Amino acid sequence: MPTGERPLSPPPRRGSRRRGPGLLFVLPFAVPFVLFLVWPVVQGVWMSFTDSSLALRDTSFVGFDNYAEAFGDPDVWSSLGNTVLFTALSSIPLVLVALVMALLVHSGLAGQWVWRLSFFVPYLLPVTVVTLIWTWLYQPDIGLGNELLTTLGFEPVGWLSDEAVAMWSVAALTVWWTVGFNFLLYLAALQSLPTTYDEAAALDGAGAWRRLWSVTLPQLRRTTVLVSMLQILASLKVFDQIYILTKGGPNGSTRPILEYVYDVGFTGYRLGYASAVSYVFFALVIVVSLAQLRLFRQED
Amino acid sequence: MATTATAVRPRRRPSREPAGSPLLLGHGRLPRVLAGTALTVLAAVWLLPFLWAVATSLQSEQDVSKPGLSPFKGAFTLSAYEQILERGNVVLWAANSFLVAGLVTLITVAISTLAAYGFSRGTFRGRRGLMAVTVAAVMVPPQLLVVPLFEQMLMFNLVDTYAAMILPQVVAPMMVFILKRFFDGIPRELEDAARLDGASEVRVFRSVVLPLSRPIVAAVSIFVFIGAWNNFLWPFIVINDPGLMTLPVGLATVKDAFGIQYAQSMASALLAALPLVVVFLLFQRRIVSSVATTGLGGS
Numbered sequence: 001m002p003t004g005e006r007p008l009s010p011p012p013r014r015g016s017r018r019r020g021p022g023l024l025f026v027l028p029f030a031v032p033f034v035l036f037l038v039w040p041v042v043q044g045v046w047m048s049f050t051d052s053s054l055a056l057r058d059t060s061f062v063g064f065d066n067y068a069e070a071f072g073d074p075d076v077w078s079s080l081g082n083t084v085l086f087t088a089l090s091s092i093p094l095v096l097v098a099l100v101m102a103l104l105v106h107s108g109l110a111g112q113w114v115w116r117l118s119f120f121v122p123y124l125l126p127v128t129v130v131t132l133i134w135t136w137l138y139q140p141d142i143g144l145g146n147e148l149l150t151t152l153g154f155e156p157v158g159w160l161s162d163e164a165v166a167m168w169s170v171a172a173l174t175v176w177w178t179v180g181f182n183f184l185l186y187l188a189a190l191q192s193l194p195t196t197y198d199e200a201a202a203l204d205g206a207g208a209w210r211r212l213w214s215v216t217l218p219q220l221r222r223t224t225v226l227v228s229m230l231q232i233l234a235s236l237k238v239f240d241q242i243y244i245l246t247k248g249g250p251n252g253s254t255r256p257i258l259e260y261v262y263d264v265g266f267t268g269y270r271l272g273y274a275s276a277v278s279y280v281f282f283a284l285v286i287v288v289s290l291a292q293l294r295l296f297r298q299e300d
Numbered sequence: 301m302a303t304t305a306t307a308v309r310p311r312r313r314p315s316r317e318p319a320g321s322p323l324l325l326g327h328g329r330l331p332r333v334l335a336g337t338a339l340t341v342l343a344a345v346w347l348l349p350f351l352w353a354v355a356t357s358l359q360s361e362q363d364v365s366k367p368g369l370s371p372f373k374g375a376f377t378l379s380a381y382e383q384i385l386e387r388g389n390v391v392l393w394a395a396n397s398f399l400v401a402g403l404v405t406l407i408t409v410a411i412s413t414l415a416a417y418g419f420s421r422g423t424f425r426g427r428r429g430l431m432a433v434t435v436a437a438v439m440v441p442p443q444l445l446v447v448p449l450f451e452q453m454l455m456f457n458l459v460d461t462y463a464a465m466i467l468p469q470v471v472a473p474m475m476v477f478i479l480k481r482f483f484d485g486i487p488r489e490l491e492d493a494a495r496l497d498g499a500s501e502v503r504v505f506r507s508v509v510l511p512l513s514r515p516i517v518a519a520v521s522i523f524v525f526i527g528a529w530n531n532f533l534w535p536f537i538v539i540n541d542p543g544l545m546t547l548p549v550g551l552a553t554v555k556d557a558f559g560i561q562y563a564q565s566m567a568s569a570l571l572a573a574l575p576l577v578v579v580f581l582l583f584q585r586r587i588v589s590s591v592a593t594t595g596l597g598g599s
Contacts, residue, residue, distance in 0.1 A: 021501045023426075025418030029411040029476065030430060036468040037437055040448035047448060104339045109332065113584060118343040121350075124576040126530045128551035132569040133353045136562050144352050147369045176346065208331055237441045240532040244552050258443045265447045266537065278444050285441060 048275035054265075059272070066276030076277055078252060079260040080284070082167065086242075086256060087235040089171035094231050095224065098179050102186030103212070116187075123180035127240040134173045135160075135245065160246055163253040170242055170254055177241070178234075182227050189223040190216075225296045232292065236285055257281045357381065357566035364563050380567035390571050392543065393550035398575070400465050400535070400546055401528040407470040408524045409517060416479030417505055421491070431480070437473040446537060453538055464538045465546070469528055475520050482516045483509065518586060529576060547572045 048066055052059040070076050105115045122130065137144045138159035146156040159169045197219070201211045239258040242248065248255030248263075255263075258281065265274030355371035356364055363374025384390055418424075419431045449468055450459075458464040486509065494504045510517070532548045539545055545553065551572055 019495050019501070020421045020423040021418045021505065022422065023418070023424040025422060025501070025505075026415045026424075026427075026430065029415030029471075032411070032467065033434065033437070033471050033473070036449065036452075037440065037445065037471050037473070038433070040445040040452060041440060043451065044444065044448040047451070052451075100338075101342060104335055104342070107335050109336055109339060115339055115343055117581075117584070118346045121577055121580060122346065124526060124530075124580050125573050126548040126551070127532045128548040129569040129573045132551065132565050133349050136356060136566060137349055137352065139562070142365055142367055144348075147367070151369050176349065237443055239443060244532075258441075261443070261447070262533075266450075271447050271451065274447050278447065282441065282444050286439065289439060 044275045045279065047272050048279050050272045051270075052272035052275070054269040054271055062272070066273045067280070069273065070277050070280050073277075075252075075260055076257070076280065079255050079257040080281075082252075082254060083236060083238065083256040083258075083281075085167055086171060086174075086238050086254075087232060089167060090174045090235045090238075091228065091231045093171075093175045094179055094182055094235075095228050097175060098182030098186055098227065099220070099224070101179070101183045102190055103216070105183075105187060106190040119183050120180035122177050125177065127177075128244060130173065130177045131241055131244040134169075134176075138169055161250050163250050166246055166250060166254045170245060173241060173245070174235075174238070182231065185227055186220070186223060189220055193219050229289075229292050229296070232288065233285065236288065257284075353566040353570060356562055357570055359563055361561055361563050380563040381571070383564055384568045384571060389542065389550055389554070390547070390568050393545050393547045394572065394575060396544060396550075397529055397546040397548075400462065401525050403462075403466050404469045404528040405521055405525045407466070408472050408475065408528075409521050411470065412472055412475045412520065413479055413510070413513070413517060414505070416476045417483055417509060419476070419480045420483035421488070434473045434476055438477060443533060446533060449534075450537055459538055460541050460544060462544065465535045465544075468534065469531065472524060475524060479513075479516060479520060482513060486512055522583070522586070526576070 049061060049063060050059045051062050051065075101115075101119050105112065105119075109115075140146060140156065140158060140161065143159070145159055149156055157165055160166050193216070197215050198211055201215050206214070237258065238256050239262070242254050242256055243259055243262070246254045248259050257277070261274050261278045261281070264277060265271050268274075352371060357380050358376055358378070359372065359374050360377050360379060366373040415434075419427060419434075445468070453459050453464045458467075490508050490512075491504050494508050499507070530548060531546075532552070535546050536549045536552065539549060542550065542553070551568060554568075
């Protein structure tokens with residue numbers, strides 16, 4: 001960082017560095033940061049090597065036993081599989097639908113605030129409100145979903161009771177709930193794009209589709225990379241809506257890895273094992289993040 | 301990500317709303333009609349769950365359970381709302397949510413702004429190292445901390461207290477990162493001028509830096525508040541006393557107790573949704589532009 005030479009400023013006192021805010025500015029953040037983030041991360045690593053339990057106050061060191069058990073635990077693998085399935089089912093529409101919404105709203109049709117409101121407001125709702133509403137929509141006998149299907153002459157669907165369907169239902173809820181945030185990111189990006197390229201292409205006689213594909217979408221590339229990365233990381237961490245909506249059922253078909261951690265730790269009281277499983281998950285998150293960084297760097 | 305410093309600079313925008321790009325649709329009539337139809341259909345799909353919930357909440361439980369596609373199967377009644385409010389819990393939980401989310405926002409924004417400024421301009425040793433750890437911490441999923449944090453709360457004897465809900469939530473490395481990037485983009489000359497005039501570091505921060513940072517501080521506050529208001533897992537784990545529960549936790553605990561009383565479920569869902577929706581309606585433009593301000597949107 002260049003220390004700008006300023007001939008008019010008085011010569012610095014001997015030994016005194018350039019003035020600036022001191023450690024005191026950082027301390028009010030650093031103390032809770034170390035206490036409530038760094039320490040738990042470290043303590044979690046330690047716990048994952050013990051048989052720590054909510055029921056027993058005596059704990060002993062068990063080495064890699066928890067990790068060995070986790071890798072041989074079919075529930076870990078199936079819940080990891082569910083997590084990856086959910087991430088695929090939710091991330092793709094969450095990026096694509098958000099992009100379509102933002103392009104449509106940005107195209108300058110009247111009623112901007114109505115569209116923004118419709119798409120963004122679900123994002124403001126607490127998870128419990130969202131799941132209450134969707135539990136009602138997915139209600140097997142009189143819910144809107146099946147009423148619509150039977151009116152149109154289709155068979156009713158076991159939205160939350162059919163193992164093959166339940167994860168799709170959870171993903172649909174999630175898209176409805178959270179697409180607004182990605183929509184806003186895209187809208188903000190669109191509004192800050194320079195219009196000059198678009199105008200130049202229009203003067204050259206490029207049609208609307210052509211300009212969308214060759215001018216606007218390429219300009220949105222960085223935003224798409226950012227939105228996809230944030231979305232995949234967010235989807236991997238799914239827990240709340242699934243826990244409230246299905247408790248992981250039917251028959252474990254929607255249980256994500258973080259719910260398994262919760263079940264093992266707080267229902268089964270095995271905190272040590274729960275820590276080990278959550279660090280296996282953390283390893284997955286880090287691998288995915290690094291893979292994404294590499295992938296998108298290479299493309300640039 | 302690295303080039304956003306300029307996009308983030310505070311600037312005064314003309315007060316009219318950005319009209320979007322009419323070019324995108326060309327001059328023909330057909331694309332406008334198609335785009336308008338697509339928007340209307342999408343918006344209708346997005347609003348339908350709300351409208352269905354509103355209609356359900358305004359009927360009696362008996363009418364709700366009648367089959368049929370009509371949203372209104374019986375007479376209009378406010379009885380579901382009356383029953384919810386009589387029980388009183390939803391109002392209590394909303395008050396808890398406001399208290400918790402408000403304090404979390406206040407503390408988070410205060411300590412994050414100070415820290416971000418310290419990281420951006422500081423002269424102390426270990427600054428880079430600590431900032432590196434903070435940036436790395438963005439990767440840690442908060443759920444990972446739940447088990448050890450709960451142990452910690454047991455140790456401090458804080459389970460079932462407001463402090464247990466609030467304290468761990470005030471650590472927001474992402475917000476420190478966003479604020480630091482913003483401060484990095486402010487020219488130093490203004491501060492140095494104040495320093496030459498003998499202003500203390502606290503005064504430089506308060507009188508020079510903070511006034512320039514209003515949009516980003518507003519943006520960070522809004523996102524911290526929404527996050528804290530909607531946080532479920534942590535308060536759910538650390539609170540058992542129904543009198544201390546926040547809205548998301550309280551509603552989850554009664555969801556099963558409601559059984560199939562859908563009119564009441566929908567009424568409580570809508571009551572719980574109301575506060576933030578009102579806040580959004582009041583600050584709509586600010587919230588939308590705040591995304592751009594954080595530098596997340598543009599690039």
